[in-house]
Amino acid sequence: MSKKILMVVTNADKLEQHDTGLWLSEFVEPATEFKEAGFEVTAASMNGGRIPIDPNSYSNELPRVWDGVMEPIHDTPRLSEINPEEYDGIFFCGGHGTMVDFPDNDTIEEILRHFITENKLISSVCHGPSGFIGVTDHNDQPFVKGRKMTGFTNEEEKQTGLESVVPFSMEDRLREEGAVFETGEAFKDHVVVERNLVTGQNPQSSLSTAQVVIEQFKTAKPE
Template identity: 50%
Template sequence: MAKHILMVVTTARKMDQEHSTGLWLSEFAEPFIEFKKLGYEITVASPKGGKAPIDERSLGEIEQEILDTAVYLEDTVKLEDIESHEAYDAIFLPGGHGTMFDFPDNRKLQALIRDFYESNKVVAAVCHGPAGLVGVTLSDGTPLVKGKTVTSFTDEEERATTLDRFMPFMLETRLRELGAQFVAAEKWADHCEVDGKLITGQNPQSTVRVAQEVVKQLG
């Protein structure tokens, strides 16, 4: 049986009226390519469904293979149409600043992540993808990240982008407030943290490593 991955991407297009955002393409493409090569089935879903916006900042000097994956973002499945976690072996949350706006309060995403985690299935997120973790509480009411060793795009990195002023909150700070054991590496370092089935990566540079850890955990 082929492994089946649920990849959830943002559909938030704007940080404010003047500044666009979306998905950071390599954070979707690199895992997608890695999983496809291994014959995994992949379902791409998003909060609104349909076409997922790609952050133009992520379309600089990148390989054609990365660009080619954009076709899989043309018609994503609406999260509400994902019946349950049972058909999947792992959930993967790519980042992009858009996730800061439509992941944290999405109840369907929160429920799916909780169900994946409590079923001992892989939960992976990279860069701003861990924004999807901040609203997740386990069945006993505790935050999923409480006491867990995690990482994400750091406050230092956010300030370095100068986009911190548009963010609804600072992701590292929020994870720490929720009781996470947050580990930050140097800016733009390839950095991944693994706590059981919970896998998090710090930034775009960490994406391949997170994908490889997912593959390792799935055997």
């Protein structure tokens, strides 16, 4: 039976005066890998509907193979309408838009609690871990407390020139909640695995993060 992956994406299209949204490759590259592995992919967002794409994430020509893969983000269901019991894993895609509508989000917390409690696979890339901020487990402890993980770093934020625009430092907030935040070289592929949590640092890590997720499913012990 094929695995079902829930991919969570942002609806936010503005960061102050800057156009933002989903960083396209952080959905398309993992979704392509998941589909090629035979997984069923669903994309969901806070408000549903068509997902805004960060204009900086478009290349001059998108690979033709991406056309079909992009279909799920043309009209997404609301995350609140999703039954998490139907999914084997969850993947939080990045883009600066996530800094607006992912943190301290009650709907995300409710969905994530299921994956935490059931010890299902949880994964993210780049700014995706902003969805972990404010999420507590069934013991009322921060989800990230004591967990090794990564995500878009302070150094990378500084290099984008958006350090003063983002509402907070994601790396700092995750550290404050107890995450053992591991930083690799800026804009180089870096993935961290901690039990059922798989995190990638930046857009360059999108593909390998998905590949690690697939590998985790392959090596998981039968229940």
